[in-house]
Amino acid sequence: MIIIGAGSMGMAAGYYLTESGQTVALIDAFDPPHEEGSHHGETRLIRHAYGEGSSYVPLALHAQRLWESLEKKTNERIFAKTGVLNFGPKYNIFLETVKKSAEEYLLPLEVMTAKDINQRWPGFQLDKDAIVYFEKSSGVLFSENAIRTYRMLAEKNGADLYMNRFVQSIKTSTEQITVKLENEAVVGTKLLIAAGKRTNQVTKLLNIKLPLIPLRKTFSWMTAAKNSLYKEGRFPAWGYDDGNSTYYGFPDINEKGLKIGRHDGGRLLDDPRVLERFGTYPEDEQEVVDFTHKHLLKNIELKEGKVCTYTNTPDEDFIIDYLPEYENIMVACGFSGHGFKFASGIGECLANMLMGKQPAVSLESFRLSRFDDSI
Numbered sequence: 001m002i003i004i005g006a007g008s009m010g011m012a013a014g015y016y017l018t019e020s021g022q023t024v025a026l027i028d029a030f031d032p033p034h035e036e037g038s039h040h041g042e043t044r045l046i047r048h049a050y051g052e053g054s055s056y057v058p059l060a061l062h063a064q065r066l067w068e069s070l071e072k073k074t075n076e077r078i079f080a081k082t083g084v085l086n087f088g089p090k091y092n093i094f095l096e097t098v099k100k101s102a103e104e105y106l107l108p109l110e111v112m113t114a115k116d117i118n119q120r121w122p123g124f125q126l127d128k129d130a131i132v133y134f135e136k137s138s139g140v141l142f143s144e145n146a147i148r149t150y151r152m153l154a155e156k157n158g159a160d161l162y163m164n165r166f167v168q169s170i171k172t173s174t175e176q177i178t179v180k181l182e183n184e185a186v187v188g189t190k191l192l193i194a195a196g197k198r199t200n201q202v203t204k205l206l207n208i209k210l211p212l213i214p215l216r217k218t219f220s221w222m223t224a225a226k227n228s229l230y231k232e233g234r235f236p237a238w239g240y241d242d243g244n245s246t247y248y249g250f251p252d253i254n255e256k257g258l259k260i261g262r263h264d265g266g267r268l269l270d271d272p273r274v275l276e277r278f279g280t281y282p283e284d285e286q287e288v289v290d291f292t293h294k295h296l297l298k299n300i301e302l303k304e305g306k307v308c309t310y311t312n313t314p315d316e317d318f319i320i321d322y323l324p325e326y327e328n329i330m331v332a333c334g335f336s337g338h339g340f341k342f343a344s345g346i347g348e349c350l351a352n353m354l355m356g357k358q359p360a361v362s363l364e365s366f367r368l369s370r371f372d373d374s375i
Helices: 008-019 054-074 093-105 114-120 143-156 196-206 283-295 340-354 368-374
Strands: 002-004 025-027 043-046 084-088 110-112 131-135 139-142 160-162 169-172 177-180 185-188 191-193 213-224 237-241 246-250 258-262 300-312 319-322 329-333
Touching (some): 002 008, 002 177, 002 185, 008 143, 008 329, 008 340, 025 185, 043 340, 054 093, 084 093, 110 114, 114 131, 139 143, 143 160, 169 196, 191 196, 196 329, 258 283, 283 300, 319 368, 329 340
Parallel strands (some): 002 025, 084 237, 191 329
Antiparallel strands (some): 043 139, 084 131, 110 131, 169 177, 213 258, 213 300, 246 258, 319 329
């Protein structure tokens, strides 16, 4: 098996393939974990009552079990059960879907008032009319550590890693795939392309262009005069949606600071290989500062900001499927800024599919056929 793109999904798939005794070659243009994709920044949220659609819940719960299993197996820190607070104004579709997801799958969800929140977590100053749902079983994933752990295990199982290598060409037949690198070739029977924002650069070698929209995004760490209010163990992770903007945040973990980012918006990337540094645009800093001053405390200041990328699809649902006219080439991409939490589950499902087995959770809704006119 050959995997191009050894980030979130690719590295997880590589590990689960090697656990099943498969011979695996992992190819990446960089050396994961790295800062050229969508997995850096140390942490990611994992939510179970899913505002993007209740159909995601089985995959989220399956991924949660696998993250906890990985942590138990390795004693590495993969997950912190901080709880996740979902809040926003009334008549909010996202929050109503959170509630619907919890009801449909019998998930623990505490309905709270803004007054409850401001008293329980005085780092918040929510508007009195805010709707608030608290998921006590959700929390924070340590994204870079997870990828590092999957990589360690995959290598231990015998995976071959080709890091800092660029793909030059892909040649296919019904029985064999040859991926040409700068000075060598990798041969296998099946190929998974999980190259994030560079996916279309890879599929272009097969004369295929997928409906992917790469975006420049930013996130920041903030510091507060009353920083103890935001420490892990005293403050939850959270998500905010008002129908026009979406933000997310994390408690202060390991004295790094309060991490905050805006999920919607971003700037289109004409060339996914080029990312302008943090601070290039006024909104890089101003959006999160304005948000914290409105919904948290006013004495919060920017400590550090970084740039990352989202690779969105038109409907912001994922693409996981075989490429048209290629029965031995799969693609996993378009994770639209909310994919990492599922990486363990998707990686395992991809491994099973590549081995001709049924995945533990159906991925039918992520088929390419929904974009027939775009490919």
